[in-house]
Amino acid sequence: xxxxxxxxxxxxxxxxxxxxxxxxxxxxxxxxxxxxxxxxxxxxxxxxxxxxxxxxxxxxxxxxxxxxxxxxxxxxxxxxxxxxxxxxxxxxxxxxxxxxxxxxxxxxxxxxxxxxxxxxxxxxxxxxxxxxxxxxxxxxxxxxxxxxxxxxxxxxxxxxxxxxxxxxxxxxxxxxxxxxxxxxxxxxxxxxxxxxxxxxxxxxxxxxxxxxxxxxxxxxxxxxxxxxxxxxxxxxxxxxxxxxxxxxxxxxxxxxxxxxxxxxxxxxxxxxxxxxxxxxxxxxxxxxxxxxxxxxxxxxxxxxxxx
Amino acid sequence: xxxxxxxxxxxxxxxxxxxxxxxxxxxxxxxxxxxxxxxxxxxxxxxxxxxxxxxxxxxxxxxxxxxxxxxxxxxxxxxxxxxxxxxxxxxxxxxxxxxxxxxxxxxxxxxxxxxxxxxxxxxxxxxxxxxxxxxxxxxxxxxxxxxxxxxxxxxxxxxxxxxxxxxxxxxxxxxxxxxxxxxxxxxxxxxxxxxxxxxxxxxxxxxxxxxxxxxxxxxxxxxxxxxxxxxxxxxxxxxxxxxxxxxxxxxxxxxxxxxxxxxxxxxxxxxxxxxxxxxxxxxxxxxxxxxxxxxxxxxxxxxxxxxxxxxxxxxxxxxxxxxxxxxxxxxxxxxxxxxxxxxxxxxxxxxxxxxxxxxxxxxxxxxxxxxxxxxxxxxxxxxxxxxxxxxxxxxxxxxxxxxxxxxxxxxxxxxxxxxxxxxxxxxxxxx
Numbered sequence: 001x002x003x004x005x006x007x008x009x010x011x012x013x014x015x016x017x018x019x020x021x022x023x024x025x026x027x028x029x030x031x032x033x034x035x036x037x038x039x040x041x042x043x044x045x046x047x048x049x050x051x052x053x054x055x056x057x058x059x060x061x062x063x064x065x066x067x068x069x070x071x072x073x074x075x076x077x078x079x080x081x082x083x084x085x086x087x088x089x090x091x092x093x094x095x096x097x098x099x100x101x102x103x104x105x106x107x108x109x110x111x112x113x114x115x116x117x118x119x120x121x122x123x124x125x126x127x128x129x130x131x132x133x134x135x136x137x138x139x140x141x142x143x144x145x146x147x148x149x150x151x152x153x154x155x156x157x158x159x160x161x162x163x164x165x166x167x168x169x170x171x172x173x174x175x176x177x178x179x180x181x182x183x184x185x186x187x188x189x190x191x192x193x194x195x196x197x198x199x200x201x202x203x204x205x206x207x208x209x210x211x212x213x214x215x216x217x218x219x220x221x222x223x224x225x226x227x228x229x230x231x232x233x234x235x236x237x238x239x240x241x242x243x244x245x246x247x248x249x250x251x252x253x254x255x256x257x258x259x260x261x262x263x264x265x266x267x268x269x270x271x272x273x274x275x276x277x278x279x280x281x282x283x284x285x286x287x288x289x290x291x292x293x294x295x296x297x298x299x300x301x302x303x304x305x306x307x
Numbered sequence: 308x309x310x311x312x313x314x315x316x317x318x319x320x321x322x323x324x325x326x327x328x329x330x331x332x333x334x335x336x337x338x339x340x341x342x343x344x345x346x347x348x349x350x351x352x353x354x355x356x357x358x359x360x361x362x363x364x365x366x367x368x369x370x371x372x373x374x375x376x377x378x379x380x381x382x383x384x385x386x387x388x389x390x391x392x393x394x395x396x397x398x399x400x401x402x403x404x405x406x407x408x409x410x411x412x413x414x415x416x417x418x419x420x421x422x423x424x425x426x427x428x429x430x431x432x433x434x435x436x437x438x439x440x441x442x443x444x445x446x447x448x449x450x451x452x453x454x455x456x457x458x459x460x461x462x463x464x465x466x467x468x469x470x471x472x473x474x475x476x477x478x479x480x481x482x483x484x485x486x487x488x489x490x491x492x493x494x495x496x497x498x499x500x501x502x503x504x505x506x507x508x509x510x511x512x513x514x515x516x517x518x519x520x521x522x523x524x525x526x527x528x529x530x531x532x533x534x535x536x537x538x539x540x541x542x543x544x545x546x547x548x549x550x551x552x553x554x555x556x557x558x559x560x561x562x563x564x565x566x567x568x569x570x571x572x573x574x575x576x577x578x579x580x581x582x583x584x585x586x587x588x589x590x591x592x593x594x595x596x597x598x599x600x601x602x603x604x605x606x607x608x609x610x611x612x613x614x615x616x617x618x619x620x621x622x623x624x625x626x627x628x629x630x631x632x633x634x635x636x637x638x639x640x641x642x643x644x645x646x647x648x649x650x651x652x653x654x655x656x657x658x659x660x661x662x663x664x665x666x667x668x669x670x671x672x673x674x675x676x677x678x679x680x681x682x683x684x685x686x687x688x689x690x691x692x693x694x695x696x697x698x699x700x701x702x703x704x705x706x707x708x709x710x711x712x713x714x715x716x717x718x719x720x721x722x723x724x725x726x727x728x729x730x731x732x733x734x735x736x737x738x
Contacts, residue, residue, distance in 0.1 A: 085619075085622055086621060086622055086623060087618075087621035088618070106625070107622075107623030108506055108507040108508045108577065108624060108625060109507075109508070109577025109623060110577075110623035112576070112577045113623060127507070128507050128508070128623075128625060129507035129508075129509070130506060130508070131507065166507060169507055192504040193499050193500070193503065193504055193512070194499070194501045194503070195504065196501035197505065198504075
């Protein structure tokens with residue numbers, strides 16, 4: 001595999017191989033010195049056209065733990081504002097010599113375009129509404145650590161702004177590939193305009209599906225959606241779709257609560273639920289580093305020993 | 308004095324077809340008949356070819372003034388001549404826009420010396436912002452007949468109504484609408500449907516087009532003014548135009564070659580060469596556009612030739628400007644995709660590419676034939692059998708954004724005559 005642009009690039013077998021690899025890196029991250037020389041001499045560039053402190057830090061931490069050199073290119077400190085085309089930017093950076101570009105962009109498909117212009121490996125770190133494959137991997141890894149490798153029979157509810165969510169898009173593919181049933185929950189204005197070909201069910205009533213869910217995956221609600229007339233008010237959204245404390249009481253005893261972060265406490269999730277026993281939100285962040293180590297090593301590693 | 312003979316072709320125009328030679332003198336067709344006597348005058352070989360009235364494109368973006376890096380009137384006219392066009396209607400979304408008689412006059416002056424007649428459109432509203440009427444009368448006095456804010460839809464029904472009412476005082480005026488409701492299309496970059504959801508690219512629903520077509524059909528009825536629908540792309544819009552014509556309303560419509568040859572699936576590469584407004588739609592829409600062309604619901608094939616610099620298209624899909632080249636591939640796409648499969652006769656295709664758009668543009672006195680003595684010698688000679696492959700690098704346009712690169716097509720322009728001057732000979736531009 002040269003690039004990781006979409007969950008589709010992996011497929012079921014690829015996902016499972018990557019998760020197995022990530023589990024070995026989880027072990028590495030728990031060591032006193034959580035660093036291996038696997039990518040010494042390789043250079044990983046973060047090419048971020050959109051603010052994202054946590055994803056960028058997660059990738060850079062992963063690269064450093066593999067002993068790769070890291071560089072960062074963010075839109076604020078670049079010549080992009082002077083009108084340089086994406087292609088020019090990519091080729092300028094390529095001329096400096098990089099082995100992988102981790103690309104975050106507000107436009108769908110930007111990493112695909114980058115991949116067509118560079119010899120380096122490209123990792124999609126989130127493109128518009130399209131995909132966020134490493135987030136899907138870390139979500140799978142987190143669920144796997146609690147429920148084992150087979151997701152058959154598990155019911156995953158993805159709640160909220162699915163329409164604008166690259167995380168939901170990648171997660172639907174990833175959870176479904178490993179056998180889970182996925183239900184999207186939210187108002188029709190936050191559902192994709194077309195669900196043709198999506199392996200999901202849709203529910204508009206959270207309370208109806210809630211008791212059946214094994215995983216409640218809460219997407220962050222962006223406040224500006226209100227001004228786009230996608231829902232009447234945050235109060236109404238919270239009343240209908242937030243995981244409140246009273247709703248959390250109706251969850252299955254072993255249900256897990258996940259979120260891609262950052263979360264709006266008191267909006268899509270009550271603070272006590274986010275910090276409660278069912279929540280694995282912090283584990284997700286930890287697993288993010290291991291997953292990104294696995295991805296970078298898969299793309300750049302020579303195939304030698306990991307440790 | 309300066310004679311030129313087009314020898315041995317099959318003449319096809321609105322009056323029918325016959326094997327004939329065509330003698331041109333001083334820019335005028337002087338004789339059409341079999342085995343005309345030659346003499347010393349130069350001859351253009353048209354054996355095995357179709358001799359047709361020059362093609363007329365109702366919809367091109369020549370980018371001058373304002374974006375001469377993408378195209379100029381001169382380069383656009385050369386591309387047009389190579390595509391068989393002898394007249395093109397220049398769209399008004401230039402910088403500054405064609406919302407003022409002085410800018411229109413400048414475009415007409417630049418176009419007068421090129422290899423294709425450049426007919427200027429004029430804006431409906433000042434600055435194409437959909438509020439106040441542009442000086443339609445002043446522009447009409449310079450010969451403008453097609454008024455449009457193309458690129459932008461006149462979204463306000465009240466403004467559209469006033470423009471139509473006002474146009475009734477301007478003989479031959481046509482108000483041409485870019486039918487995409489601004490509220491429904493806002494923020495969208497491709498057709499809204501299964502592919503847009505899959506790709507995560509915000510969509511522009513077909514309904515954005517349909518509601519404006521439905522509305523403006525009613526406004527044509529209310530005002531009695533002529534409405535032309537630019538680049539019709541949705542199946543429902545075709546039906547609406549068909550119904551309006553059945554009601555006897557003064558409406559006409561055009562379709563672009565990309566809307567009868569490509570679908571939204573092409574966007575799955577994320578290459579903005581496939582980004583266009585209105586967007587590439589579904590197979591169902593493509594079939595409806597073809598049916599609309601076949602039954603005459605859609606009057607004209609117009610390219611919406613929209614050059615962009617490579618840099619502009621080397622941006623991510625959602626940031627790149629919409630539009631694709633069309634002038635040098637339109638005829639061959641019509642022949643390959645419509646005539647060869649038997650959907651349209653050659654004469655039907657030429658009607659949609661030449662004499663019907665000439666009527667809509669108000670230039671039928673000099674373009675669109677017939678090929679007959681006394682008529683201006685605006686002609687194209689088409690080799691209908693030759694096959695070729697589109698090579699973006701060899702286009703005459705300054706830009707390279709053709710979505711058809713690598714496509715094998717049948718039929719190509721061999722010669723083009725503008726007012727008797729052979730501006731294209733054997734597929735090569737002469738100037």
